[in-house]
Amino acid sequence: MVKRVEIDLVPDDVWRCLGPAGGARDQLADDIEWAIAEAATLAEPAAVTRALSIKAIGRGVVEFDGGLSVSGRMLPHLMEGAEGAVFLVATAGDAVGSRVSELFAGDRPVEAIVLDAAGSAIAMNVQSKAVTEIADERKGAGFLVGPCLVPGNEYWDLEGQRTIFDVLPAGEIGVRLLDSLQMDPQKSQSAMVPFGAKLQILDDPTSSPCSRCKATRCPMRLEPYEAVWNTDDLS
Numbered sequence: 001m002v003k004r005v006e007i008d009l010v011p012d013d014v015w016r017c018l019g020p021a022g023g024a025r026d027q028l029a030d031d032i033e034w035a036i037a038e039a040a041t042l043a044e045p046a047a048v049t050r051a052l053s054i055k056a057i058g059r060g061v062v063e064f065d066g067g068l069s070v071s072g073r074m075l076p077h078l079m080e081g082a083e084g085a086v087f088l089v090a091t092a093g094d095a096v097g098s099r100v101s102e103l104f105a106g107d108r109p110v111e112a113i114v115l116d117a118a119g120s121a122i123a124m125n126v127q128s129k130a131v132t133e134i135a136d137e138r139k140g141a142g143f144l145v146g147p148c149l150v151p152g153n154e155y156w157d158l159e160g161q162r163t164i165f166d167v168l169p170a171g172e173i174g175v176r177l178l179d180s181l182q183m184d185p186q187k188s189q190s191a192m193v194p195f196g197a198k199l200q201i202l203d204d205p206t207s208s209p210c211s212r213c214k215a216t217r218c219p220m221r222l223e224p225y226e227a228v229w230n231t232d233d234l235s
């Protein structure tokens with residue numbers, strides 16, 4: 001399903017992509033407001049989604065109907081109990097990136113950097129809205145929903161992009177996968193959201209088992225481990 005998405009950026013969205021500004025925050029306030037307005041004019045926010053049912057979950061691999069699969073040591077754990085997953089690609093379009101290149105070429109690096117951050121913020125915003133919509137729709141249908149899983153992380157390497165682009169007609173929103181496994185336009189995001197009536201690892205941290213799990217180095221930990229102390233042991 002292809003959707004055009006309405007986006008409302010606020011300065012904090014752009015700051016999250018720019019990183020800590022320290023004393024420059026006030027000095028850049030006007031540039032941030034300009035970048036938000038410019039990005040809103042240029043961007044073509046859109047998302048494409050598709051749900052697939054799971055056929056089997058094995059060691060290091062999750063197989064979907066249609067012969068597609070995703071591989072990663074942690075994915076079977078993160079998708080334990082899943083009946084399916086919704087794949088998505090979200091984008092801000094390519095016009096923001098083109099304008100950023102023009103600004104760099106015109107020796108206007110500050111505006112280029114701030115507009116680049118605004119473009120990233122739009123792509124993240126589109127992804128976030130798409131994920132919220134997917135979660136609401138699946139929960140409305142009686143499923144539990146897992147955390148948004150993104151290729152290029154410790155739990156799922158970048159090769160996962162190939163499956164996402166095999167599943168989705170991302171060309172319909174103008175996004176293609178490069179040989180480097182990066183997306184073009186660069187201001188794009190991809191992900192997979194598991195769902196199932198008996199899903200174990202959930203998007204709501206307070207309902208997931210992480211607080212009782214001792215895997216301290218887990219890259220998907222959703223909340224801190226809460227060791228249960230027996231005060232008798234301390235005496």
Ligand code: SF4
Nearest residue numbers: 209210213215218221
């Ligand atoms: S912290 Fe434990 S329960 Fe939570 S995702 Fe990691 S391995 Fe699973």
